[in-house]
Amino acid sequence: MAHGSFDYAYPLGQPAATLWYHDHRMDFTGPQVYRGLAGFHLVHDAVEEALPLPRQERDVPLMICDRAFAADGSFHYPSIDSSLTGEPGVTSDFMKGVLGDVILVNGAPWPVLEVAAVRYRFRLLNASNARRYQLALDPPPPSGAAFVQVGSDVGLLGRPIDHEAIDIAPAERFDVVVDFGSYPVGTQVTLVNRYGTGSTGQVMRFHVVRKARDDSTVPPRLADFEQLSPPSAVTRRMKFSRSGSHYETWTINGQAFDRNRIDAQVSLGATERWLITTNADHPVHIHLGHFQVLSRNGGKPGPYDAGWKDTVDMRPEDEVEIVVRFNGYRGRYVFHCHNLEHEDMAMMANIEVT
Ligand SMILES: [Cu+2]
Numbered sequence: 001m002a003h004g005s006f007d008y009a010y011p012l013g014q015p016a017a018t019l020w021y022h023d024h025r026m027d028f029t030g031p032q033v034y035r036g037l038a039g040f041h042l043v044h045d046a047v048e049e050a051l052p053l054p055r056q057e058r059d060v061p062l063m064i065c066d067r068a069f070a071a072d073g074s075f076h077y078p079s080i081d082s083s084l085t086g087e088p089g090v091t092s093d094f095m096k097g098v099l100g101d102v103i104l105v106n107g108a109p110w111p112v113l114e115v116a117a118v119r120y121r122f123r124l125l126n127a128s129n130a131r132r133y134q135l136a137l138d139p140p141p142p143s144g145a146a147f148v149q150v151g152s153d154v155g156l157l158g159r160p161i162d163h164e165a166i167d168i169a170p171a172e173r174f175d176v177v178v179d180f181g182s183y184p185v186g187t188q189v190t191l192v193n194r195y196g197t198g199s200t201g202q203v204m205r206f207h208v209v210r211k212a213r214d215d216s217t218v219p220p221r222l223a224d225f226e227q228l229s230p231p232s233a234v235t236r237r238m239k240f241s242r243s244g245s246h247y248e249t250w251t252i253n254g255q256a257f258d259r260n261r262i263d264a265q266v267s268l269g270a271t272e273r274w275l276i277t278t279n280a281d282h283p284v285h286i287h288l289g290h291f292q293v294l295s296r297n298g299g300k301p302g303p304y305d306a307g308w309k310d311t312v313d314m315r316p317e318d319e320v321e322i323v324v325r326f327n328g329y330r331g332r333y334v335f336h337c338h339n340l341e342h343e344d345m346a347m348m349a350n351i352e353v354t
Contacts, residue, residue: 016048027088030340066100097130116212151175152307158225169283169313171338230323256346263349291324
């Protein structure tokens with residue numbers, strides 16, 4: 001067994017964003033994250049500080065995930081090798097991804113947050129290994145949108161977007177404002193998951209306990225948003241599918257991950273246009289290169305595609321075009337499906353930035 005330590009220095013030369021980090025150990029990311037090796041990393045800047053958004057105790061990160069527990073309270077994760085030292089992956093029943101029947105928010109099952117009847121900013125993160133959610137408020141607010149989105153995975157939007165509900169795939173973040181001001185004091189508001197049933201249909205509850213002064217607003221302009229200009233033609237095609245000689249693994253362009261193979265060579269600063277296709281649910285995540293969605297299934301981007309992204313929610317048989325810019329650093333990076341079981345079962349590829 002090898003032991004050691006590393007110091008990592010992050011210059012954080014990027015605009016304000018709701019980032020998160022998690023263990024990424026080769027072949028065993030799913031069980032490691034399942035055991036809790038994940039957290040938020042919020043980046044702030046002067047642009048964000050100048051906005052009149054809710055702040056301090058009214059700016060609340062919410063890490064949402066699902067887990068299953070054994071009778072003794074331990075995490076129940078169907079690893080082929082529970083020592084996490086031998087064969088990676090999960091038993092064949094869980095090939096599509098591991099789902100739990102308990103929803104945790106910031107590590108607590110179905111928690112309750114007491115709130116004042118004012119605006120709150122919530123950094124919604126889907127930290128689940130494989131579960132997609134459709135988040136909504138029950139009851140919906142008597143007036144106004146349930147969620148006013150102000151940011152996406154990697155930064156503020158140019159302008160806020162109203163949502164009645166939010167579809168969120170693993171690794172996606174939605175930075176939203178919820179105004180409890182239109183609910184009468186005493187109301188219990190449940191954050192529900194419309195894609196769940198029974199115990200997975202509820203996420204957490206807000207209890208509106210008092211009136212309070214609210215100086216916050218959501219301004220019509222949030223940040224200067226740089227719309228990337230894509231090359232006129234598609235530069236790369238990426239197909240995320242289940243294949244292999246016995247249809248036994250998850251692949252990109254028909255190939256399982258090989259740490260020694262470079263799948264995409266990119267020069268530093270390049271802007272590329274990728275056409276991504278799928279044959280199942282795959283949240284596609286790219287390291288280093290932040291991107292914007294150009295089109296979904298030949299039409300406009302979807303309602304949850306706005307802003308700077310590092311993960312795009314892809315449904316079965318979807319075709320999504322993105323414009324991605326690789327700036328900042330040279331080196332070798334991966335892109336992969338952020339369904340962690342798919343990732344551990346080889347749905348990952350290498351980019352070399354030179
Ligand atoms: Cu996948």
